[in-house]
Amino acid sequence: MCGIVGYVGHKEALSILMDKLRMLTYRGYDSAGIAVSKNGRFYLRKCKGKVSDLEAIVDAERDSGTIGIGHTRWATHGPPSTRNAHPHVDCSGQIAVVQNGIVENFWELKQELIEAGHTFQSDTDTEVIAHLVEEYYDDNLTTAVALAMQRMKGAMAVLVMHQGEDDRLVAAKMDSPPLIIGLGRGENHVASDIPALLHYTNKIYVLEDGEIATITRDSVIISNYKEPKAPDRRLYERKVIVVDWSPEVAQKGGFPHYMLKEIHEQPQTVLDTLRGRLPERADAPIELEELNVTPEEIAAVERMTFVACGTAYHACLVAKYAFEQALRIPVTVDIGSEYRYRQPIIWAQ
Ligand code: GLU
Numbered sequence: 350m351c352g353i354v355g356y357v358g359h360k361e362a363l364s365i366l367m368d369k370l371r372m373l374t375y376r377g378y379d380s381a382g383i384a385v386s387k388n389g390r391f392y393l394r395k396c397k398g399k400v401s402d403l404e405a406i407v408d409a410e411r412d413s414g415t416i417g418i419g420h421t422r423w424a425t426h427g428p429p430s431t432r433n434a435h436p437h438v439d440c441s442g443q444i445a446v447v448q449n450g451i452v453e454n455f456w457e458l459k460q461e462l463i464e465a466g467h468t469f470q471s472d473t474d475t476e477v478i479a480h481l482v483e484e485y486y487d488d489n490l491t492t493a494v495a496l497a498m499q500r501m502k503g504a505m506a507v508l509v510m511h512q513g514e515d516d517r518l519v520a521a522k523m524d525s526p527p528l529i530i531g532l533g534r535g536e537n538h539v540a541s542d543i544p545a546l547l548h549y550t551n552k553i554y555v556l557e558d559g560e561i562a563t564i565t566r567d568s569v570i571i572s573n574y575k576e577p578k579a580p581d582r583r584l585y586e587r588k589v590i591v592v593d594w595s596p597e598v599a600q601k602g603g604f605p606h607y608m609l610k611e612i613h614e615q616p617q618t619v620l621d622t623l624r625g626r627l628p629e630r631a632d633a634p635i636e637l638e639e640l641n642v643t644p645e646e647i648a649a650v651e652r653m654t655f656v657a658c659g660t661a662y663h664a665c666l667v668a669k670y671a672f673e674q675a676l677r678i679p680v681t682v683d684i685g686s687e688y689r690y691r692q693p694i695i696w697a698q
Contacts, residue, residue, distance in 0.1 A: 351449045352376050353528065354419040354545060355508050355518045358536020358566045363392075363413035365549070369538070370400050370419050372545035375600075378421035379429035383407065384436040384445040386515040387414025391445055395420075395434035415566075416515055418508050418539075420447035425625025426455065427472025428639075437476040439483035440467055443512040446482065448475040449526040449541060450505030451625050458500065477501075482509060491563045494519045495574040498561065506556075508539055521561040521574055530554040530562060530569055532589060537564050543592055544599040551592045560585075611660060652678055652696060658685040 352373030356362045362385045370381060381403040382395025392414070394407050400421065420435035427433040436445040452458070455474035458481065463469070467480040481497035482490070490511045498507070504524035510517075520539055522528045531538035531546035531553050540546050546553065554569060556562055561574040572584040594603060604610040611618075626637055653672065655665035662684055669680040683693065 351378055351423040352421040352541045352545070353447050353449050353506055353508050353539065354541075355417070355510075355520070355539030355564070356536070357416045357516070357518050357564055358533060359415055360536065361413055362415050362417035363407065363411065365538075366417050366419040367400070367404060367407065368548070369540055369545045370403070370421055372548075373421055373541060374400055376421070376423075376541070378423050380422045380424070380431070380434035381420065382422075382434045382436055382447075383417060383419040384438075384510065385413040385417030386445075386510055386512055387412070389512045389515065391438070391442070391512060393436060393438070393445065395436065396431050397429050397434060414515075416510065416518065418445060418447050418510050418518065420449075423621070423624075424473075425451050426474040433471045433473050435473075435475055437471060437473065437479045439479040441483060444479050444482050444486070445510045446475060446479040447508050448478060448505050449528075450524070451503045452477055452501050452505060453503035454501065455503075474503075478507060478509070482511075486511070488513075490514050490517065490519050491561060491572075491580050494521055495561050495572075495576070495580040498523060498574040506541065516565050518564045519561065520556060520564060522556045522558055524558055528556040530556060530564060532569065536566050537569055539564065543594070544602075547592065547594070547599050551594075553590050553592060554587050555590065608660060650678065653680045654693070654695075655680060655682045656685050656688050657682070661685075 354366050354369040356365045366383050380397045381400045384391045384393040394403060396402050396406060418436055422434055424433065435447040438445050452474040455477045458477045462480045469476055478497060481500060482493045485493040485496040494509050498521050504526060506526040506528040507521045509519045518539060520528055527541055529540055529543055529546060531550040533550045538546050538549050559573055559575060561572055561580050563570045570583045571587050572580045574580055576584065601607055602610045627635060655668060657665045665682045669682050672680045
Protein backbone atom coordinates (compact mmCIF):
# COMPACT_ATOMS: atom_id res chain seq x y z
CA MET A 350 0.00 0.00 0.00
CA CYS A 351 1.58 3.23 -1.03
CA GLY A 352 1.24 6.76 0.24
CA ILE A 353 0.45 10.15 -1.23
CA VAL A 354 1.33 13.50 0.32
CA GLY A 355 0.78 17.09 -0.77
CA TYR A 356 1.31 20.60 0.54
CA VAL A 357 0.30 24.10 -0.56
CA GLY A 358 0.92 27.05 1.72
CA HIS A 359 3.51 29.59 2.81
CA LYS A 360 6.29 27.35 4.18
CA GLU A 361 9.05 25.36 2.46
CA ALA A 362 7.18 22.44 0.88
CA LEU A 363 10.15 20.08 0.60
CA SER A 364 10.79 19.42 4.28
CA ILE A 365 7.06 19.11 5.04
CA LEU A 366 6.62 16.57 2.23
CA MET A 367 9.63 14.54 3.38
CA ASP A 368 8.31 14.55 6.94
CA LYS A 369 4.90 13.31 5.83
CA LEU A 370 6.46 10.62 3.61
CA ARG A 371 8.39 9.32 6.62
CA MET A 372 5.07 9.08 8.50
CA LEU A 373 3.64 6.88 5.74
CA THR A 374 6.52 4.41 5.47
CA TYR A 375 4.84 1.95 7.86
CA ARG A 376 2.40 1.21 5.01
CA GLY A 377 5.10 -0.58 3.02
CA TYR A 378 6.62 0.65 -0.27
CA ASP A 379 9.42 0.03 -2.78
CA SER A 380 10.30 3.52 -4.02
CA ALA A 381 9.72 7.16 -3.22
CA GLY A 382 9.65 10.55 -4.90
CA ILE A 383 8.72 14.22 -4.62
CA ALA A 384 8.06 17.17 -6.94
CA VAL A 385 7.93 20.76 -5.75
CA SER A 386 7.11 23.72 -7.94
CA LYS A 387 8.70 27.14 -7.92
CA ASN A 388 8.64 29.92 -10.51
CA GLY A 389 7.13 27.64 -13.12
CA ARG A 390 9.72 24.87 -12.67
CA PHE A 391 9.60 21.48 -10.96
CA TYR A 392 12.29 20.20 -8.66
CA LEU A 393 11.65 16.47 -9.08
CA ARG A 394 13.58 13.69 -7.35
CA LYS A 395 12.70 10.00 -7.12
CA CYS A 396 14.41 6.70 -6.51
CA LYS A 397 13.94 3.01 -5.88
CA GLY A 398 14.40 2.10 -2.22
CA LYS A 399 13.77 3.86 1.05
CA VAL A 400 12.65 7.36 1.93
CA SER A 401 16.13 7.71 3.46
CA ASP A 402 17.57 7.03 -0.04
CA LEU A 403 15.35 9.81 -1.36
CA GLU A 404 16.56 12.08 1.45
CA ALA A 405 20.11 11.46 0.31
CA ILE A 406 19.39 12.80 -3.20
CA VAL A 407 17.16 15.69 -2.14
CA ASP A 408 18.81 18.98 -1.39
CA ALA A 409 17.11 19.80 1.92
CA GLU A 410 18.67 23.26 2.09
CA ARG A 411 17.18 24.29 -1.16
CA ASP A 412 14.68 27.11 -1.43
CA SER A 413 12.09 24.76 -2.81
CA GLY A 414 8.89 26.68 -3.16
CA THR A 415 5.70 26.33 -1.22
CA ILE A 416 3.73 23.73 -3.18
CA GLY A 417 4.49 20.09 -3.88
CA ILE A 418 3.49 16.44 -3.98
CA GLY A 419 5.18 13.22 -2.86
CA HIS A 420 4.71 9.48 -3.03
CA THR A 421 5.79 6.14 -1.67
CA ARG A 422 5.12 3.43 -4.28
CA TRP A 423 4.05 -0.17 -3.98
CA ALA A 424 4.46 -1.30 -7.59
CA THR A 425 1.54 -2.86 -9.40
CA HIS A 426 2.34 -2.02 -13.04
CA GLY A 427 6.03 -1.98 -13.92
CA PRO A 428 8.78 -3.24 -11.62
CA PRO A 429 10.13 -1.13 -8.73
CA SER A 430 12.72 1.21 -10.29
CA THR A 431 13.66 4.87 -10.33
CA ARG A 432 12.07 5.22 -13.78
CA ASN A 433 8.76 3.83 -12.54
CA ALA A 434 8.78 5.74 -9.24
CA HIS A 435 6.31 8.63 -8.96
CA PRO A 436 5.78 11.56 -9.59
CA HIS A 437 5.22 11.04 -13.32
CA VAL A 438 5.10 13.93 -15.76
CA ASP A 439 3.43 14.57 -19.12
CA CYS A 440 5.28 15.23 -22.43
CA SER A 441 5.68 18.95 -21.69
CA GLY A 442 7.03 18.24 -18.20
CA GLN A 443 4.51 20.74 -16.81
CA ILE A 444 2.12 18.32 -15.14
CA ALA A 445 3.19 16.09 -12.25
CA VAL A 446 1.05 13.23 -10.93
CA VAL A 447 1.16 10.75 -8.05
CA GLN A 448 -1.29 7.91 -7.75
CA ASN A 449 -2.27 5.29 -5.23
CA GLY A 450 -4.18 2.40 -6.79
CA ILE A 451 -4.66 1.02 -10.27
CA VAL A 452 -5.85 2.39 -13.60
CA GLU A 453 -7.46 -0.83 -14.87
CA ASN A 454 -7.88 0.37 -18.47
CA PHE A 455 -4.41 1.94 -18.69
CA TRP A 456 -3.30 -0.20 -21.64
CA GLU A 457 -6.12 0.95 -23.96
CA LEU A 458 -5.62 4.57 -22.85
CA LYS A 459 -1.86 4.31 -23.35
CA GLN A 460 -2.29 3.03 -26.93
CA GLU A 461 -4.75 5.84 -27.65
CA LEU A 462 -2.37 8.46 -26.24
CA ILE A 463 0.63 7.05 -28.12
CA GLU A 464 -1.39 7.27 -31.35
CA ALA A 465 -2.19 10.89 -30.44
CA GLY A 466 1.58 11.54 -30.26
CA HIS A 467 2.38 11.19 -26.53
CA THR A 468 5.71 9.70 -25.49
CA PHE A 469 5.92 7.55 -22.37
CA GLN A 470 8.91 7.27 -20.04
CA SER A 471 7.79 4.48 -17.69
CA ASP A 472 5.94 1.16 -17.56
CA THR A 473 3.38 2.36 -15.04
CA ASP A 474 -0.36 2.79 -15.32
CA THR A 475 0.09 6.13 -13.50
CA GLU A 476 1.89 7.89 -16.33
CA VAL A 477 -1.30 7.58 -18.40
CA ILE A 478 -2.92 10.05 -15.99
CA ALA A 479 -0.27 12.72 -16.64
CA HIS A 480 -0.74 12.41 -20.42
CA LEU A 481 -4.54 12.30 -20.19
CA VAL A 482 -4.53 15.50 -18.13
CA GLU A 483 -2.17 17.05 -20.70
CA GLU A 484 -4.56 16.02 -23.48
CA TYR A 485 -7.53 17.67 -21.75
CA TYR A 486 -5.73 20.69 -20.31
CA ASP A 487 -7.13 24.01 -21.43
CA ASP A 488 -6.11 26.51 -18.76
CA ASN A 489 -8.05 24.79 -15.97
CA LEU A 490 -6.33 21.95 -14.12
CA THR A 491 -9.44 20.87 -12.20
CA THR A 492 -11.47 20.49 -15.40
CA ALA A 493 -8.65 18.54 -17.07
CA VAL A 494 -8.30 16.16 -14.10
CA ALA A 495 -12.10 15.70 -13.99
CA LEU A 496 -12.18 14.79 -17.69
CA ALA A 497 -9.23 12.41 -17.20
CA MET A 498 -10.99 10.73 -14.25
CA GLN A 499 -14.07 10.21 -16.41
CA ARG A 500 -11.98 8.22 -18.89
CA MET A 501 -10.40 5.92 -16.32
CA LYS A 502 -11.61 2.70 -14.70
CA GLY A 503 -10.17 1.26 -11.52
CA ALA A 504 -9.58 2.21 -7.92
CA MET A 505 -7.33 5.18 -7.34
CA ALA A 506 -6.45 8.28 -5.38
CA VAL A 507 -4.74 10.89 -7.53
CA LEU A 508 -2.89 14.14 -6.80
CA VAL A 509 -1.89 16.49 -9.61
CA MET A 510 0.08 19.73 -9.95
CA HIS A 511 0.62 22.03 -12.99
CA GLN A 512 3.48 24.50 -13.38
CA GLY A 513 1.13 27.04 -15.00
CA GLU A 514 -1.20 27.02 -11.98
CA ASP A 515 1.28 26.67 -9.17
CA ASP A 516 -1.09 27.92 -6.49
CA ARG A 517 -3.17 24.72 -6.45
CA LEU A 518 -3.23 20.96 -6.11
CA VAL A 519 -6.03 18.88 -7.58
CA ALA A 520 -6.97 15.64 -5.81
CA ALA A 521 -9.48 13.03 -6.97
CA LYS A 522 -10.66 9.69 -5.68
CA MET A 523 -12.27 6.68 -7.34
CA ASP A 524 -13.20 3.72 -5.14
CA SER A 525 -11.06 2.41 -2.28
CA PRO A 526 -7.68 4.17 -1.70
CA PRO A 527 -8.15 6.84 0.99
CA LEU A 528 -7.29 10.51 0.56
CA ILE A 529 -7.44 13.01 3.41
CA ILE A 530 -7.23 16.79 3.14
CA GLY A 531 -5.82 18.59 6.19
CA LEU A 532 -6.87 22.19 6.76
CA GLY A 533 -4.31 24.62 8.11
CA ARG A 534 -4.00 28.42 8.43
CA GLY A 535 -2.82 29.83 5.13
CA GLU A 536 -1.85 26.30 4.14
CA ASN A 537 -3.52 23.00 3.28
CA HIS A 538 -2.27 19.45 3.29
CA VAL A 539 -3.00 16.13 1.62
CA ALA A 540 -2.08 12.64 2.81
CA SER A 541 -3.22 9.05 2.50
CA ASP A 542 -3.93 8.80 6.18
CA ILE A 543 -4.66 10.91 9.25
CA PRO A 544 -1.45 10.26 11.29
CA ALA A 545 0.66 11.86 8.56
CA LEU A 546 -1.30 15.10 9.00
CA LEU A 547 -1.57 15.39 12.75
CA HIS A 548 1.71 17.23 13.29
CA TYR A 549 0.26 20.00 11.12
CA THR A 550 -3.50 20.06 11.71
CA ASN A 551 -6.35 18.12 13.29
CA LYS A 552 -9.03 19.52 10.98
CA ILE A 553 -9.71 17.32 8.00
CA TYR A 554 -11.94 16.50 5.07
CA VAL A 555 -12.14 12.90 3.93
CA LEU A 556 -12.50 12.78 0.16
CA GLU A 557 -15.31 10.44 -0.97
CA ASP A 558 -15.54 8.29 -4.07
CA GLY A 559 -16.28 10.28 -7.22
CA GLU A 560 -15.02 13.53 -5.72
CA ILE A 561 -12.45 16.02 -6.91
CA ALA A 562 -10.90 18.76 -4.77
CA THR A 563 -9.17 21.97 -5.81
CA ILE A 564 -6.81 22.85 -2.98
CA THR A 565 -5.10 26.24 -2.64
CA ARG A 566 -3.44 27.71 0.46
CA ASP A 567 -6.70 29.44 1.45
CA SER A 568 -9.46 27.20 0.13
CA VAL A 569 -10.60 23.67 -0.57
CA ILE A 570 -13.37 23.30 -3.13
CA ILE A 571 -14.90 19.84 -3.34
CA SER A 572 -16.98 18.78 -6.27
CA ASN A 573 -17.94 15.72 -8.32
CA TYR A 574 -15.69 14.86 -11.25
CA LYS A 575 -18.59 13.38 -13.18
CA GLU A 576 -20.20 16.82 -13.26
CA PRO A 577 -19.31 17.90 -16.80
CA LYS A 578 -19.20 21.65 -16.17
CA ALA A 579 -16.83 23.66 -14.02
CA PRO A 580 -15.77 21.03 -11.46
CA ASP A 581 -14.01 23.70 -9.43
CA ARG A 582 -17.37 25.27 -8.65
CA ARG A 583 -18.26 24.11 -5.15
CA LEU A 584 -20.88 21.35 -5.13
CA TYR A 585 -20.86 20.27 -1.52
CA GLU A 586 -20.66 22.06 1.77
CA ARG A 587 -18.49 19.59 3.62
CA LYS A 588 -18.41 19.37 7.40
CA VAL A 589 -14.91 19.70 8.81
CA ILE A 590 -13.96 16.69 10.94
CA VAL A 591 -11.93 17.57 14.03
CA VAL A 592 -9.69 14.65 15.01
CA ASP A 593 -9.08 14.56 18.73
CA TRP A 594 -6.39 11.84 18.68
CA SER A 595 -2.84 12.68 19.62
CA PRO A 596 -0.32 11.77 16.88
CA GLU A 597 0.65 8.71 18.98
CA VAL A 598 -2.94 7.47 19.33
CA ALA A 599 -3.57 8.21 15.66
CA GLN A 600 -0.73 5.86 14.70
CA LYS A 601 -2.92 3.18 16.22
CA GLY A 602 -5.88 4.30 14.08
CA GLY A 603 -8.07 4.94 17.11
CA PHE A 604 -7.63 1.37 18.43
CA PRO A 605 -6.33 0.94 22.00
CA HIS A 606 -3.30 -1.01 20.78
CA TYR A 607 -1.47 -1.96 17.57
CA MET A 608 -2.43 -5.62 17.65
CA LEU A 609 -6.14 -4.84 17.50
CA LYS A 610 -5.51 -2.35 14.73
CA GLU A 611 -3.57 -4.91 12.70
CA ILE A 612 -6.25 -7.56 13.19
CA HIS A 613 -8.94 -5.19 11.88
CA GLU A 614 -6.74 -4.13 8.96
CA GLN A 615 -6.13 -7.66 7.70
CA PRO A 616 -8.78 -7.85 4.94
CA GLN A 617 -7.61 -4.53 3.50
CA THR A 618 -3.93 -5.45 3.89
CA VAL A 619 -4.34 -8.74 2.01
CA LEU A 620 -6.26 -6.89 -0.72
CA ASP A 621 -3.60 -4.18 -0.97
CA THR A 622 -0.75 -6.69 -1.05
CA LEU A 623 -2.31 -8.60 -3.93
CA ARG A 624 -3.50 -5.46 -5.72
CA GLY A 625 -2.55 -5.62 -9.39
CA ARG A 626 -1.43 -9.22 -9.04
CA LEU A 627 -4.83 -10.92 -9.15
CA PRO A 628 -6.17 -11.97 -12.55
CA GLU A 629 -9.54 -10.71 -13.73
CA ARG A 630 -10.86 -14.24 -14.30
CA ALA A 631 -11.34 -16.18 -11.08
CA ASP A 632 -9.99 -19.42 -12.63
CA ALA A 633 -6.82 -17.82 -14.08
CA PRO A 634 -3.50 -18.37 -12.22
CA ILE A 635 -2.12 -15.71 -9.86
CA GLU A 636 1.26 -14.52 -11.08
CA LEU A 637 3.74 -13.10 -8.56
CA GLU A 638 6.51 -12.02 -10.92
CA GLU A 639 8.70 -10.65 -8.13
CA LEU A 640 9.19 -14.15 -6.72
CA ASN A 641 11.26 -15.02 -9.77
CA VAL A 642 10.41 -18.72 -9.53
CA THR A 643 9.17 -20.91 -12.37
CA PRO A 644 6.03 -23.11 -12.03
CA GLU A 645 8.36 -26.16 -12.35
CA GLU A 646 10.49 -24.95 -9.42
CA ILE A 647 7.37 -24.39 -7.30
CA ALA A 648 6.04 -27.86 -8.17
CA ALA A 649 9.36 -29.39 -7.04
CA VAL A 650 9.14 -27.91 -3.51
CA GLU A 651 9.02 -30.76 -0.96
CA ARG A 652 8.84 -28.86 2.32
CA MET A 653 8.56 -25.29 3.56
CA THR A 654 9.72 -23.23 6.52
CA PHE A 655 7.93 -20.03 7.51
CA VAL A 656 10.19 -17.62 9.39
CA ALA A 657 8.49 -14.78 11.25
CA CYS A 658 8.40 -12.74 14.46
CA GLY A 659 5.68 -11.60 16.83
CA THR A 660 2.14 -11.51 15.44
CA ALA A 661 3.40 -12.75 12.08
CA TYR A 662 4.80 -15.86 13.81
CA HIS A 663 1.31 -16.63 15.14
CA ALA A 664 -0.20 -15.97 11.72
CA CYS A 665 2.30 -18.49 10.30
CA LEU A 666 1.16 -21.11 12.82
CA VAL A 667 -2.33 -20.78 11.31
CA ALA A 668 -0.96 -20.63 7.76
CA LYS A 669 0.91 -23.92 8.40
CA TYR A 670 -2.47 -25.68 8.79
CA ALA A 671 -3.83 -24.11 5.59
CA PHE A 672 -0.71 -24.85 3.51
CA GLU A 673 -0.36 -28.45 4.71
CA GLN A 674 -4.02 -29.10 4.04
CA ALA A 675 -3.97 -27.56 0.58
CA LEU A 676 -0.53 -28.70 -0.63
CA ARG A 677 0.08 -31.91 1.32
CA ILE A 678 3.71 -31.00 2.01
CA PRO A 679 5.22 -30.50 5.48
CA VAL A 680 5.55 -26.94 6.83
CA THR A 681 7.59 -25.87 9.86
CA VAL A 682 7.40 -22.47 11.54
CA ASP A 683 10.47 -20.82 13.06
CA ILE A 684 10.90 -17.70 15.18
CA GLY A 685 12.76 -15.16 13.07
CA SER A 686 15.03 -13.80 15.78
CA GLU A 687 16.34 -17.32 16.57
CA TYR A 688 16.53 -18.71 13.08
CA ARG A 689 20.03 -17.75 12.01
CA TYR A 690 21.56 -18.66 15.38
CA ARG A 691 20.05 -22.08 15.88
CA GLN A 692 21.81 -23.64 12.87
CA PRO A 693 18.61 -24.72 11.10
CA ILE A 694 18.66 -27.69 8.75
CA ILE A 695 18.06 -26.28 5.30
CA TRP A 696 17.34 -28.67 2.44
CA ALA A 697 18.83 -27.67 -0.87
CA GLN A 698 17.34 -29.39 -3.89
N1 GLU B 1 -0.34 1.43 -9.89
C1 GLU B 1 0.62 2.43 -9.59
C2 GLU B 1 2.03 2.00 -9.96
O1 GLU B 1 2.31 0.84 -10.12
C3 GLU B 1 0.55 2.90 -8.15
C4 GLU B 1 0.90 1.83 -7.18
C5 GLU B 1 0.75 2.32 -5.74
O2 GLU B 1 -0.40 2.37 -5.26
O3 GLU B 1 1.79 2.63 -5.17
O4 GLU B 1 2.86 2.84 -10.10
